[in-house]
Amino acid sequence: MQTEVLGERYQLLDPIGRGGMATIYRGRDLRMDRPVAIKVLREVYSTDPKFVTRFQREAKAASALQHPNIVQVYDYGQSEGNYYIVMELVEGTDLRRYLRSRGVLDVERAVIIAHDVALGLGAAHRRGIVHRDVKPQNILVGRDGSIKLTDFGIASVYKDINAERLTTTGMTLGTVQYYAPEQAQGEIVSPAADVYALGIVMYEMLTGRTPFEGDTPVAVAMQHIQDPPVPPSHYNPAIPPALEEIILRCLEKIPEMRYRDGSALARALEALGETELAEPAADVAAAPTVVTSPYRPSPSGVGHGLVNEIPGAAAAAGYDQRPLAAGALAASPYVSPEAVPAPGPGPYGGFVQSGTTRPFQRDAIAGERGSRLAGIITALILIATVLLLGFSIYLASILGFLPFLHLSTQATPVPPEVPVPSLIGLTYQQALTRATNAGFVLQVHNGLTSGYVVRQSPQPPALAPRGSTILVDLQERPTKVIVPDGLVGNTLAGAERILRSQGIPFTVQSDGVDPTKPANYVDRTSPKSGEELPNGQSVILYVVNLSTGSPTTVPSPTATEKPSPTPTPSPSPTPTPSPSPTPSPTPSPTAHPQPSATPPPLLP
Structure with a gap:
């Protein structure tokens, strides 16, 4: 040039x-x-x-x-x-x-x-x-x-x-x-x-x-x-x-x-x-x-x-x-x-x-090794002292000299696992209320204190111990979530992979038995593919020939927030009518009224 x-x-x-x-x-x-x-x-x-x-x-x-x-x-x-x-x-x-x-x-x-x-x-x-x-x-x-x-x-x-x-x-x-x-x-x-x-x-x-x-x-x-x-x-x-x-x-x-x-x-x-x-x-x-x-x-x-x-x-x-x-x-x-x-x-x-050192480092490293050795000896002495003191207290407690330190043999109760609620699309305050009502602690991962939830971990339909933490990311404007293609006609495992890869919460419901279709066949979804998922809601996968042992057959997260009524009607019916009429009516009435009553109003 x-x-x-x-x-x-x-x-x-x-x-x-x-x-x-x-x-x-x-x-x-x-x-x-x-x-x-x-x-x-x-x-x-x-x-x-x-x-x-x-x-x-x-x-x-x-x-x-x-x-x-x-x-x-x-x-x-x-x-x-x-x-x-x-x-x-x-x-x-x-x-x-x-x-x-x-x-x-x-x-x-x-x-x-x-x-x-x-x-x-x-x-x-x-x-x-x-x-x-x-x-x-x-x-x-x-x-x-x-x-x-x-x-x-x-x-x-x-x-x-x-x-x-x-x-x-x-x-x-x-x-x-x-x-x-x-x-x-x-x-x-x-x-x-x-x-x-x-x-x-x-x-x-x-x-x-x-x-x-x-x-x-x-x-x-x-x-x-x-x-x-x-x-x-x-x-x-x-x-x-x-x-x-x-x-x-x-x-x-x-x-x-x-x-x-x-x-x-x-x-x-x-x-x-x-x-x-x-x-x-x-x-x-x-x-x-x-x-x-x-x-x-x-x-x-x-x-x-x-x-x-x-x-x-x-x-x-x-x-x-x-x-x-x-x-x-x-x-x-x-x-x-x-x-x-x-x-x-x-x-x-x-x-x-x-493995070799520069000449000007050798003296410093030699002194450093001496300091390390002295530190190791001091640490060993402290460890031995703590162990001896602990053993003495334990022995005194066993012999009855320290009655207030009697060891309890009662096992620490393990908190029950409950469904993780869907928080995607909610404001911070709405997500906090819903997580608290479901028994979880909400923690913001990206440091913001206002905005809309765009990601959460864990995601529904996972189960997590009551009292555990749900991590969320916030942003200023809500993210529009569109139900992806490829769900209907897929297996439950395949549909689950698609939704998890995009961070979209979902629930699974049985849709009856059809001998012409394979096991765990996704027959329909709500909302349908291409439609927008309302804020705070989950995609419902209606599965034909649902395997009873499927790990993902978890109802809507908010539907099981009342654990006591659900198991009560289950054992009361006789074994004969239980297999056919019970599975389809139970998820439907339980899963729909609960979300609207429990969480705060959803975003428009």
């Missing part, structure tokens, strides 16, 4: 990277007199009005993000038909090249990187921004040890505009390997999708591979949707159980089962103590120690513990001095092979172990 200065302010110097949608230049802000990275869009996108509109909206949102673990977007604009973004210039490399040079990372280093990325995501999620493209190429590792996330929203615009070409250019293997299941299905994504992608990155940092691999993007996407991941400790037995549990929670198929956003994941990683990080997930008795010190996140959010781990961070010798611009994903290499030591052979087939 001919332009050397954009907007009479940003001077273009040498190109430092090229991607599918833009060229990255090293530049200079003439007004602020500082180095910058300038991303100039290719002309094919600059002439697309739809792309330009979305690009400007996303760039504006990204420029509002200010966090130590996010590459700062300084400015964006248009000059002589060329759209550009001005960003912070990061000296270093991206995580993809870093992993290629280093191989598998040790636990401490991987946790530090993941924690800092999670902090950056949390800052974006608090502003309502979802990255949608978290992967090693978009995580920058600075020479100063900083970890920064880049390409907020910009890459997603590129993908959305090219959605019709996902099988050829938009969805590449390098991208789909980090897709959340809902993202692979083309659904609207939430912060939980970024948590899923970061879980994949953690998996890759600790095992050298992603959990789902295939020959085509579609094959990989189907694995994200259907297949459970192999636990990472299968490939690297040195991964501690507590860390593996965090990774596998990030990789849950259902978004609500993951950490709800980056901040929640960061807190989970911060909670990992020295004991959890040092304990391997499997027996690795002969293996070198993977972690030499506990993880302590930096107060500023920057991974200071990574400074001396990154080649050239302590000394610039041997490190490629060229900067890595934010968004330069597949450009020329920024790290020479000599700059980064190759992963050495280990008991896990090439895994990098940190």
